[in-house]
Amino acid sequence: MNRRAWASPLDPPPSAVSMAISANALKRGYGKIRVLEDLDMSVEPGMIYGLLGPSGCGKTTLLNVILGFLIPESGEVVVLGNSPGTAASKVPGSAVGYSPQELALYLDLTIHETLLFHGRLHGMSNEEIMKREEWLVDFLDLPEPERQVGKLSGGQKRRVSLSVALLHEPELLLLDEPTVGVDPELRARIWKHLKTIAADGTTIVLTTHYIDEASKADRVGLMRDGRLLAEAAPKELMEKHQTTSLEEVFLSLCKREVKA
Amino acid sequence: MNWGRVKAIASRKFSSIRRDKRMFVFIVIMPAIQILLFGFAIGASPTDLEVITVGEHPVIDKLADSENLLISESNDLDDARAKVEAGEAWAVIEAENNSLIVHLDASNQQIMQTIMGEIRSALEETAPALPLEMAEPIHGEENPEFIDFLAPGIMVLVCFMFSVILTTMAFVGERNDGTLDRLFAAGVRPSEVLLGHLGAFSIILVGQVSVVIAIAVGVFDIPMEGSLILLFALGLLLGWAAMCLGLFLSTKAKSEFQAMQLVMPILFPVLLLSGILWPVEALPIILREISMVLPTTWASEAFRSIMMRGWGLSSPVIWQAFLVVFVFGILMLVAATKSLKVRS
Numbered sequence: 001m002n003r004r005a006w007a008s009p010l011d012p013p014p015s016a017v018s019m020a021i022s023a024n025a026l027k028r029g030y031g032k033i034r035v036l037e038d039l040d041m042s043v044e045p046g047m048i049y050g051l052l053g054p055s056g057c058g059k060t061t062l063l064n065v066i067l068g069f070l071i072p073e074s075g076e077v078v079v080l081g082n083s084p085g086t087a088a089s090k091v092p093g094s095a096v097g098y099s100p101q102e103l104a105l106y107l108d109l110t111i112h113e114t115l116l117f118h119g120r121l122h123g124m125s126n127e128e129i130m131k132r133e134e135w136l137v138d139f140l141d142l143p144e145p146e147r148q149v150g151k152l153s154g155g156q157k158r159r160v161s162l163s164v165a166l167l168h169e170p171e172l173l174l175l176d177e178p179t180v181g182v183d184p185e186l187r188a189r190i191w192k193h194l195k196t197i198a199a200d201g202t203t204i205v206l207t208t209h210y211i212d213e214a215s216k217a218d219r220v221g222l223m224r225d226g227r228l229l230a231e232a233a234p235k236e237l238m239e240k241h242q243t244t245s246l247e248e249v250f251l252s253l254c255k256r257e258v259k260a
Numbered sequence: 261m262n263w264g265r266v267k268a269i270a271s272r273k274f275s276s277i278r279r280d281k282r283m284f285v286f287i288v289i290m291p292a293i294q295i296l297l298f299g300f301a302i303g304a305s306p307t308d309l310e311v312i313t314v315g316e317h318p319v320i321d322k323l324a325d326s327e328n329l330l331i332s333e334s335n336d337l338d339d340a341r342a343k344v345e346a347g348e349a350w351a352v353i354e355a356e357n358n359s360l361i362v363h364l365d366a367s368n369q370q371i372m373q374t375i376m377g378e379i380r381s382a383l384e385e386t387a388p389a390l391p392l393e394m395a396e397p398i399h400g401e402e403n404p405e406f407i408d409f410l411a412p413g414i415m416v417l418v419c420f421m422f423s424v425i426l427t428t429m430a431f432v433g434e435r436n437d438g439t440l441d442r443l444f445a446a447g448v449r450p451s452e453v454l455l456g457h458l459g460a461f462s463i464i465l466v467g468q469v470s471v472v473i474a475i476a477v478g479v480f481d482i483p484m485e486g487s488l489i490l491l492f493a494l495g496l497l498l499g500w501a502a503m504c505l506g507l508f509l510s511t512k513a514k515s516e517f518q519a520m521q522l523v524m525p526i527l528f529p530v531l532l533l534s535g536i537l538w539p540v541e542a543l544p545i546i547l548r549e550i551s552m553v554l555p556t557t558w559a560s561e562a563f564r565s566i567m568m569r570g571w572g573l574s575s576p577v578i579w580q581a582f583l584v585v586f587v588f589g590i591l592m593l594v595a596a597t598k599s600l601k602v603r604s
Contacts, residue, residue, distance in 0.1 A: 067444075067445055068602070068603060069441070069444065069445075069602060069603060069604070070603070070604060071603055071604065085602070085603050092444055092445045092446065092447050092602070093446070093447030094446065094447060096445060098441070098442060098445035098446075099442075100438035100441050100442060101438065102436075102437050102438035103437070103438070104437060104438030104439045104441065104442045105437075105439070106272065106276065106439060108275075108276050108279050108280070109272070109275070109276075113272075113275070117268055117272045118442075118446065120264060120265070120267075120268035121265050121268055121269075121443065121446045121447075121448060122446060123262075123264060164442070174445075
């Protein structure tokens with residue numbers, strides 16, 4: 001089952017250097033509004049990390065810090081070995097595939113043109129793009145590449161949006177609510193795809209507010225008011241809190257928070 | 261700067277513009293309509309002005325040939341004056357002994373001046389002994405019309421205005437639908453996004469400036485003494501600078517409504533303070549200072565000088581206009597780059 005050598009219990013725990021993402025005591029707000037407060041987070045390479053929390057808890061802000069769009073007020077964040085947004089970092093850049101919460105698609109382009117455009121941004125040749133397009137159409141079950149994006153259904157657009165993030169085979173995938181507004185069948189399909197990609201060594205961080213969805217991740221971060229209440233494998237969390245659902249874990253952690 | 265990315269962004273933007281039919285109409289048809297309307301509505305001499313004459317005089321005979329005046333005769337001065345009073349005519353010209361007395365409705369200055377101009381030229385023709393002679397003008401035509409003054413300014417206005425409006429909307433949608441974030445996540449720099457947009461819009465600009473010049477020179481027969489190529493080059497540079505301004509505004513606007521709100525307070529001063537409708541020399545001192553920092557003031561003067569005076573690049577009025585417009589564009593581009601931050 002273990003696809004990563006260092007995940008064996010005999011190996012020493014991975015250091016921050018080998019982490020895909022590690023955040024330490026992150027603080028960030030907008031003006032006077034506090035969003036992230038003393039946030040710690042660690043994501044190992046090749047895992048699916050689910051960031052779970054209610055709307056407005058700071059998930060998107062955290063992703064923006066990881067992308068280097070937002071500079072932390074204090075604390076430290078290391079993504080793929082460097083501080084994101086600095087000259088030495090590969091992030092933002094071709095090392096990362098990002099799918100914002102909005103679909104972020106040009107509705108007047110066809111699927112093919114969309115992939116061609118983003119491929120060129122990453123410096124891919126036309127042949128490389130064509131090859132990836134073929135693979136993605138098959139893998140994500142996309143409609144005809146000549147169809148215009150604006151005329152696709154919501155679920156189809158969602159998959160095209162995902163295909164753009166996957167196009168250049170990034171080391172790190174950041175997906176903001178990739179399954180919001182998607183029917184259960186398609187959600188299950190997207191998860192199957194994500195598992196396949198992670199098995200090939202891609203690190204995936206996704207945000208969600210669906211609890212059942214987060215339980216499929218290798219590790220979840222339960223987020224509330226800009227902090228991680230807990231961070232572990234879903235099973236581990238449930239055992240520790242002696243429940244059978246993440247929901248109850250979340251509720252009991254919230255209660256403890258209020259008492260403290 | 262990664263030119264591959266700039267090119268990708270430019271060609272994507274251009275195909276979007278090409279596909280949007282409303283956009284196409286807006287870009288090509290609107291400037292044409294605008295300049296046609298201006299040309300027909302403003303600057304031509306009024307015609308069919310009712311004027312009543314009382315008595316006999318050589319000037320009155322001459323006025324009967326006027327294209328602008330509609331002369332009718334009357335024997336009764338009081339009756340004629342009553343018609344002006346009632347708004348049925350604009351003036352009574354009364355011949356008394358050997359001189360003329362003009363009774364005017366002076367409530368409309370443009371019409372009043374047209375009537376006076378007609379009387380003056382009739383006077384000159386009937387009394388050649390006048391101790392005043394007009395030599396052939398050094399610049400311009402013998403009987404310049406107001407539209408000859410107005411047209412170069414309107415051309416500047418249209419080149420400027422449509423470029424600003426076109427680009428002000430550029431990022432509003434892209435910021436809200438997440439596509440801009442996606443570009444930034446791919447490592448694209450703000451300067452690359454801006455240059456890509458400028459590249460796409462520049463192709464449209466060539467069409468716009470051509471339409472504007474073609475209509476002014478072709479349809480309205482505005483004098484064109486200087487180099488068409490020079491005029492075209494300045495038009496392009498002005499449009500480019502206006503696009504830089506529009507892109508800068510676009511980085512500040514969070515919605516289309518906000519974008520329009522930003523454009524309005526800029527277009528109005530440009531229209532009123534650039535010497536487009538009225539000479540800058542007539543402005544109060546403080547407004548004249550403001551006028552001097554508007555690139556359109558320099559461009560209007562240069563357009564007029566190229567078209568009427570036939571001046572070339574060696575003239576300070578012309579090269580300074582090129583310089584001012586260019587510097588303005590660069591400043592706006594720098595401001596836009598700073599404003600379109602990836603990191604905050």
